Amino acid sequence: MLDSLRKAHYNVTGYSNRLQMTRSKASSITIRDVARHAGVSVATVSRFINQTATVSPEVAARVQATMTELRFVPHASAQRLATHKTNALGLLVENLHDYFSPMFTGIESVTTTAGFDLLISSSHHKEFPVTLGPHNTDGLLVFWGSLSEASLMHACDLHFPIVLIHQSPPRELAIPCVTVENKAASMRLVDHLIERHGRRRIVYLRGPDDNEDSYWREMGYREALAAHGLPFDPQLVAAGNYERAVAEAATCQLLRAGVAFDAVFGADDETALGALSALRSAGRRVPQDVSVVGFDDQRMSAYLTPPLTTVRAPTEEVGRRAAQQLVNLVRQKPVEPLILLPTELVIRQSCGCGSEG
Amino acid sequence: MLDSLRKAHYNVTGYSNRLQMTRSKASSITIRDVARHAGVSVATVSRFINQTATVSPEVAARVQATMTELRFVPHASAQRLATHKTNALGLLVENLHDYFSPMFTGIESVTTTAGFDLLISSSHHKEFPVTLGPHNTDGLLVFWGSLSEASLMHACDLHFPIVLIHQSPPRELAIPCVTVENKAASMRLVDHLIERHGRRRIVYLRGPDDNEDSYWREMGYREALAAHGLPFDPQLVAAGNYERAVAEAATCQLLRAGVAFDAVFGADDETALGALSALRSAGRRVPQDVSVVGFDDQRMSAYLTPPLTTVRAPTEEVGRRAAQQLVNLVRQKPVEPLILLPTELVIRQSCGCGSEG
DNA sequence: CTGTTAGCGCCTTCAT
DNA sequence: ATGAAGGCGCTAACAG
Numbered sequence: 001m002l003d004s005l006r007k008a009h010y011n012v013t014g015y016s017n018r019l020q021m022t023r024s025k026a027s028s029i030t031i032r033d034v035a036r037h038a039g040v041s042v043a044t045v046s047r048f049i050n051q052t053a054t055v056s057p058e059v060a061a062r063v064q065a066t067m068t069e070l071r072f073v074p075h076a077s078a079q080r081l082a083t084h085k086t087n088a089l090g091l092l093v094e095n096l097h098d099y100f101s102p103m104f105t106g107i108e109s110v111t112t113t114a115g116f117d118l119l120i121s122s123s124h125h126k127e128f129p130v131t132l133g134p135h136n137t138d139g140l141l142v143f144w145g146s147l148s149e150a151s152l153m154h155a156c157d158l159h160f161p162i163v164l165i166h167q168s169p170p171r172e173l174a175i176p177c178v179t180v181e182n183k184a185a186s187m188r189l190v191d192h193l194i195e196r197h198g199r200r201r202i203v204y205l206r207g208p209d210d211n212e213d214s215y216w217r218e219m220g221y222r223e224a225l226a227a228h229g230l231p232f233d234p235q236l237v238a239a240g241n242y243e244r245a246v247a248e249a250a251t252c253q254l255l256r257a258g259v260a261f262d263a264v265f266g267a268d269d270e271t272a273l274g275a276l277s278a279l280r281s282a283g284r285r286v287p288q289d290v291s292v293v294g295f296d297d298q299r300m301s302a303y304l305t306p307p308l309t310t311v312r313a314p315t316e317e318v319g320r321r322a323a324q325q326l327v328n329l330v331r332q333k334p335v336e337p338l339i340l341l342p343t344e345l346v347i348r349q350s351c352g353c354g355s356e357g
Numbered sequence: 358m359l360d361s362l363r364k365a366h367y368n369v370t371g372y373s374n375r376l377q378m379t380r381s382k383a384s385s386i387t388i389r390d391v392a393r394h395a396g397v398s399v400a401t402v403s404r405f406i407n408q409t410a411t412v413s414p415e416v417a418a419r420v421q422a423t424m425t426e427l428r429f430v431p432h433a434s435a436q437r438l439a440t441h442k443t444n445a446l447g448l449l450v451e452n453l454h455d456y457f458s459p460m461f462t463g464i465e466s467v468t469t470t471a472g473f474d475l476l477i478s479s480s481h482h483k484e485f486p487v488t489l490g491p492h493n494t495d496g497l498l499v500f501w502g503s504l505s506e507a508s509l510m511h512a513c514d515l516h517f518p519i520v521l522i523h524q525s526p527p528r529e530l531a532i533p534c535v536t537v538e539n540k541a542a543s544m545r546l547v548d549h550l551i552e553r554h555g556r557r558r559i560v561y562l563r564g565p566d567d568n569e570d571s572y573w574r575e576m577g578y579r580e581a582l583a584a585h586g587l588p589f590d591p592q593l594v595a596a597g598n599y600e601r602a603v604a605e606a607a608t609c610q611l612l613r614a615g616v617a618f619d620a621v622f623g624a625d626d627e628t629a630l631g632a633l634s635a636l637r638s639a640g641r642r643v644p645q646d647v648s649v650v651g652f653d654d655q656r657m658s659a660y661l662t663p664p665l666t667t668v669r670a671p672t673e674e675v676g677r678r679a680a681q682q683l684v685n686l687v688r689q690k691p692v693e694p695l696i697l698l699p700t701e702l703v704i705r706q707s708c709g710c711g712s713e714g
Numbered sequence: 715c716t717g718t719t720a721g722c723g724c725c726t727t728c729a730t
Numbered sequence: 731a732t733g734a735a736g737g738c739g740c741t742a743a744c745a746g
Contacts, residue, residue: 030723041733046725056731075492077437078723081738086434096461098656104453108479117488120477122465131474135432273660299455300657303630387739398717403741413715435739438722 090132106319186220207267247274269294307348447489463676543577564624604631626651664705
């Protein structure tokens with residue numbers, strides 16, 4: 001094995017000059033060629049391919065044989081043009097951060113199984129991307145914040161199938177949505193901080209203003225506070241946007257302003273990570289001096305210093321369910337208006353557990 | 358803002374019954390409609406759309422106006438069918454792990470800029486997926502190990518544009534490739550372990566057998582050993598596949614077998630992470646008892662305990678360059694046969710630096 | 715500079 | 731069960 005690899009040594013001088021390839025000569029074998037070779041009509045071949053009518057066994061066999069012999073591959077664009085179906089699904093996201101990896105995996109697994117192509121597009125324009133519109137896909141998966149409300153309504157007018165991820169539909173638009181349970185888990189997390197670790201001045205580092213997850217996580221935080229008779233102190237809440245650097249800056253700001261606190265609840269793990277960095281730079285020990293917790297249980301969170309206490313959001317499952325919903329929608333099968341996936345507390349050490357015995 | 362979000366409360370009972378949407382009625386406004394409304398021929402509209410010939414200013418304005426008024430969107434499939442160009446590029450990977458996030462970002466940025474759609478497909482079949490073939494894309498980005506050699510050659514026969522990522526082409530196939538410099542960096546990394554930290558029994562935890570990166574990283578390791586007069590001990594090398602769990606098991610195995618070692622070089626960061634876990638479970642302190650280093654500098658690596666000493670591979674840049682190469686190929690412009698991106702040592706603390714002052 | 719027209723590859727009625 | 735033929739929406743000669 002090593003031997004075979006060795007000859008692949010990147011010897012730059014080995015390549016004498018630049019490559020220049022000729023245009024792809026796509027095999028122009030059409031359904032007509034198959035029909036002729038098999039001695040049948042194109043209609044028959046088409047019927048066989050799409051199983052759209054019964055074909056006599058012998059003819060079927062003959063067609064199948066010539067198709068494989070000729071390496072025939074139906075021209076998707078021609079099919080799409082003729083049928084007005086694309087057999088493709090789109091996914092629109094704002095960016096391609098690590099966070100999405102599991103979701104991609106989940107989505108991909110069901111779209112592939114269902115026989116759809118998957119087109120992924122990342123953009124922060126919030127506009128309906130033509131490349132993922134009606135002519136190009138049969139439906140669209142929209143991650144929160146990646147599409148403006150106007151675009152959403154427009155899509156709805158066109159009866160274009162859409163399912164929202166981590167975002168509920170505007171107004172009374174009947175767009176299905178799949179997301180996770182935020183509030184109850186958030187409450188339990190803060191309960192834990194208060195009851196188990198005696199924290200009383202807990203900072204909440206928000207996500208983006210228009211993010212529903214962050215909103216409900218904050219509601220859980222507030223209710224936990226109230227349930228324990230702790231006052232809600234606006235000073236302890238800071239804006240953020242799920243970015244590490246921003247969370248770090250916000251934490252530094254709190255520290256500099258001399259605001260007293262003994263715990264930080266980041267709206268997501270990324271945010272918690274930012275807080276962790278800021279605290280460390282400032283010489284505050286985590287979790288001895290201040291507890292830090294997050295939300296999502298991203299892959300890295302278990303490996304942080306200290307391992308992050310957080311809430312596990314079933315991100316891959318969210319992807320699977322959302323994709324399944326969209327497939328159902330496209331196939332005219334009934335779908336759930338809302339799928340709220342359960343979350344689960346993950347106690348590690350950044351809250352203080354494990355270090356005190 | 359919170360108010361507007363509040364009404365979106367996930368009140369499951371609020372949705373009385375299941376949704377059932379009607380099939381998308383894609384706006385069937387064709388180029389013909391535009392032509393009629395604008396009082397010109399379809400050819401003129403087509404010319405205006407594709408800038409394929411000059412159109413008188415006034416006519417252009419009129420066409421433009423009616424296009425926006427009618428919300429006309431060209432039917433991509435029809436264009437593709439007529440032109441035999443898809444204006445799309447494919448990306449084939451084995452899986453959708455975190456590792457790819459930066460690469461996706463890099464690729465997406467250039468394909469979008471160049472006006473191509475991007476189709477992503479993950480599969481371990483190593484077969485040429487029809488959905489990314491000649492009829493569906495103008496070219497394909499192939500990540501190492503996701504396509505069999507036979508498929509590669511077949512694609513080559515068809516003159517189908519391909520660029521390989523982290524893998525050199527088989528035989529003398531003229532397929533451009535973009536990857537990173539492995540050997541020199543690996544050597545410097547091991548030099549560091551030996552010279553700065555006095556390590557002499559260094560384990561190398563391999564990647565997959567058919568992975569070139571791992572091969573060259575091992576070559577660098579061997580040369581560094583040789584340069585310092587240290588023997589190459591086969592006992593210190595274990596198989597792996599870039600998976601954390603496998604690396605963890607391999608490390609445990611070494612420990613159990615009583616093989617003495619004072620450092621572990623993981624073929625990638627994921628592998629190093631596995632070693633870290635195993636060592637911790639076994640009560641070996643990192644870096645006091647054993648140094649651990651990796652390769653890639655994945656996003657999480659800086660946040661590990663202790664922060665991982667590794668080699669930074671410019672993954673996003675790899676994506677950008679590969680995509681750019683493919684665009685050039687498709688556009689019949691010259692491309693480099695091989696792009697070898699520089700890597701850089703990233704000294705953190707898992708090697709022992711910083712903890713001893 | 716503009717219009718007419720013949721396909722691109724496939725599906726799908728309508729006959730047979 | 732099978733063929734023949736008309737489109738799907740657009741582009742690209744070819745005329746003018």
